[in-house]
Amino acid sequence: MTFEKYDFGVVGAGGAGLAGAMYGARLGLKTVIFGASNANELPIGGLITTAHAVRNYPGILSASGLGIAKKIEEHARDYDLVTIKQEKVLKIEKKKDCFEIKTTKGNYKISAVLLATGRRIRKLDVPGSMKLEGRGVSYCALCDAPLYKDKVVAVVGGSDSAAIESLVLSEYAKKVYIIYRGKAITPEEIHLKEIKMNKKIEIITNTNVVEIKGKDYVESIILDKEYNGKKELKLDGIYAAIGNIPISELAKELGVKLNKNQEIVLDHATSGTSVAGVFAAGDVTNKSFKQLIIGVAEACTAAHSAFEYVSEMKMKQCEK
Amino acid sequence: MTFEKYDFGVVGAGGAGLAGAMYGARLGLKTVIFGASNANELPIGGLITTAHAVRNYPGILSASGLGIAKKIEEHARDYDLVTIKQEKVLKIEKKKDCFEIKTTKGNYKISAVLLATGRRIRKLDVPGSMKLEGRGVSYCALCDAPLYKDKVVAVVGGSDSAAIESLVLSEYAKKVYIIYRGKAITPEEIHLKEIKMNKKIEIITNTNVVEIKGKDYVESIILDKEYNGKKELKLDGIYAAIGNIPISELAKELGVKLNKNQEIVLDHATSGTSVAGVFAAGDVTNKSFKQLIIGVAEACTAAHSAFEYVSEMKMKQCEK
Numbered sequence A, B: 001m002t003f004e005k006y007d008f009g010v011v012g013a014g015g016a017g018l019a020g021a022m023y024g025a026r027l028g029l030k031t032v033i034f035g036a037s038n039a040n041e042l043p044i045g046g047l048i049t050t051a052h053a054v055r056n057y058p059g060i061l062s063a064s065g066l067g068i069a070k071k072i073e074e075h076a077r078d079y080d081l082v083t084i085k086q087e088k089v090l091k092i093e094k095k096k097d098c099f100e101i102k103t104t105k106g107n108y109k110i111s112a113v114l115l116a117t118g119r120r121i122r123k124l125d126v127p128g129s130m131k132l133e134g135r136g137v138s139y140c141a142l143c144d145a146p147l148y149k150d151k152v153v154a155v156v157g158g159s160d161s162a163a164i165e166s167l168v169l170s171e172y173a174k175k176v177y178i179i180y181r182g183k184a185i186t187p188e189e190i191h192l193k194e195i196k197m198n199k200k201i202e203i204i205t206n207t208n209v210v211e212i213k214g215k216d217y218v219e220s221i222i223l224d225k226e227y228n229g230k231k232e233l234k235l236d237g238i239y240a241a242i243g244n245i246p247i248s249e250l251a252k253e254l255g256v257k258l259n260k261n262q263e264i265v266l267d268h269a270t271s272g273t274s275v276a277g278v279f280a281a282g283d284v285t286n287k288s289f290k291q292l293i294i295g296v297a298e299a300c301t302a303a304h305s306a307f308e309y310v311s312e313m314k315m316k317q318c319e320k
Helices: A015-026 A046-050 A065-077 A141-148 A160-170 A189-197 A249-254 A292-313 B015-026 B046-050 B065-077 B141-148 B160-170 B189-197 B249-253 B292-313
Strands: A004-011 A031-034 A082-085 A089-095 A098-103 A107-115 A119-121 A152-156 A175-179 A201-204 A209-213 A220-227 A230-234 A237-240 A244-246 A278-280 B004-011 B031-034 B082-085 B089-095 B098-103 B107-115 B119-121 B152-156 B175-179 B201-204 B209-213 B220-227 B230-234 B237-240 B244-246 B278-280
Touching: A004 A015, A004 A098, A004 A292, A015 A031, A015 A046, A015 A065, A015 A082, A015 A107, A015 A292, A046 A065, A065 A082, A089 A249, A107 A292, A141 A160, A141 A237, A152 A160, A160 A175, A160 A189, A160 A201, A249 A278, A278 A292, A292 B292, B004 B015, B004 B098, B004 B292, B015 B031, B015 B046, B015 B065, B015 B082, B015 B107, B015 B292, B046 B065, B065 B082, B089 B249, B107 B292, B141 B160, B141 B237, B152 B160, B160 B175, B160 B189, B160 B201, B278 B292
Parallel strands: A004 A031, A004 A107, A031 A082, A107 A278, A152 A175, A152 A237, A175 A201, B004 B031, B004 B107, B031 B082, B107 B278, B152 B175, B152 B237, B175 B201
Antiparallel strands: A089 A098, A098 A107, A119 A244, A209 A220, A220 A230, B089 B098, B098 B107, B119 B244, B209 B220, B220 B230
C-alpha cells in the first residue's frame, strides 16, 4: 500500500479546519485538509455556508456565510504547503507515533491530526417528516426561503438559529410561526428585538409538532395542544432548527474522550485531546459558546500545538 | 459622587477589547471600553497597530496592523450599545456585586469587567539607551524604518517579532544585523526562510549589546564579545525587539490571580479569572500562543460569560 505523507492532517474543511491549515502552513507544516469528511455534503466551508449573514466575525462587518467561508478558504489556499482534498475520511488509526488515514480515494501517513469535523443538522423525527423532506420540510431557510413568497410557514425551535431562520423567512412569507416546546425562545437579544417588532412572526410556546401532513407537499402540521382552538395548523412549509449533533464518530474510534453529548473534550489552553497528537477545534468540541470566531481561534491554537508536537516527535515520527 | 453605569466594562481598546465589546453589545449588554487605559499611549487598536503587515488573521488575507485594528474598531462602533472612552483607568474596586472604576475623567459602576490591557514593550536597559531613545534607539521599525535608507542598523532579539523588524528594515537599510543572546533565532518558519534569502541581513548569535554610544545620535554599539575581530560595531540605528510585559497592575490590585510572569491566569473555557465577574482576554493572559485571532476569540468568549454572569446577578447587581 502506498501512502501520501503529511506533517499535519486536518479532518473537516469548515472555517476552523481551513484556518488551522493556514496556521499549520505558516509554521512550516506540510498540511492536508480533508473536506466533505463526514459532513452534510456541504461545500468547502462547512455549516457556516448555510448562514444568511454573519455579522459577528470581528473585523468583517457583514458577509454571507458562504462569503466568509470563501475568504478563509482563499486564505488557506494562499499557502503552497496546504493541499485540500475533497475526500471523505473513512478511518484514522494511530500506529506508534504516526496516524494512518484511509479516505474514499487514498491512504495517508500523518504526524499530527486536527479534528474539525463540526456538526450535522438534527432532523425532525415525526410522522411525515421523512416523506415530505424537500417538499415543504426543510432545514435551511436561507436555501429556499424565496419559494415561500406570500405563503405560511413554521419554524420549529427556540434557539438563536431558529430566530434567524424565522427572520429570513419573514422577508418572503406572509406569516411565520415559531413553534417551541419550551416556555420562551432564547435567541440573542438583538434577534429577539427584531422578532418582537416583526408583525409577520407569531410565537407558539410550550408546544410540540407531532405530525406533518400532506399528499405531495406539506399541507398542515399537528400540534400536541390546541392553538387558537385547533390542533391542526394549515401551512405550506416547515423549517426545523432543533439543533445539531457533533460529528465525532472518527474521534470515538480513535479513542478520543467525548462528553455525554458526544462532543470532544478539549484542553482549551492547547486545543489538545485525550490522545497525544490529536487536536480538535470548532463545533465538534465541548466549548459551550459555539461561534465561528471561536472555532477558528481554537484551530490556530491547535496548529501551534501540533507544530510543537511534531517538532518534539521529529526523531521518532513516521519514517520519511 | 456620580457614576455612569454600564453592564460591561472593557479595559483596553486593542483588538481583543474591541471585539469583546462588540460581542457584549450583540448580547444586549450596555458596554463601555476604556482605551489608552494603561498602555504605551498607542492609538485605539493597541499593539497590533505597530505591526507592518498582518497575514495571519483568518479571513483577512493581508492588512496593515493599523488597518486590521480599524476594521475591528469600526465593527465595535457599529453598535449603539458600545461607548468608547479615551480615558485611562486608575483604579478598579469590587464593591459587593458591582465594580467601581475610576478613570482620569470620571467614575463608573460596572456589573462585569473584561481586562484586555495587553502588553507594553520591554525597553533596552544598557548605558546610552535612555539618552538616545528616539535618536537612533527605537522600538518600532514600522514607525521609522524609512529614516534608515542606505544606513546600517541592528535589531536586538531572536523572536518572530525581531525577525519581522529586520525584514522591514531591510527594505530601506543597506545592512541589518540581528543580534541575539541565544544560539539560534526562533522566528516563524516562513520568516526564517525570508531572512536566509535576504543578503542584507546578517545574524550574530550568542552575543549581547552592553552599551550604546553616540553624541547626539547613535554612532556605535558595544558587544560583549568580538565580532569580526571587534567589540564595537558602527551603525546608525538600533531596534530592540526583546519582548514585552503584561500590563496587569490593575488585575493584581483587584486580587486577580497572576502567574510568575505576571500574566492573568485564565480559565480558557470561559475566559474567567480567579475573581467572579472579572474576565480577561488577549496578550495580558497566560495563553502561550499570543496572536490577534486568539485574543479576539478569548474576548468573545469573555463577553458571553459576562452576559451569563450579569443575567444571573440581575437581582443583586449595582442598584440601577
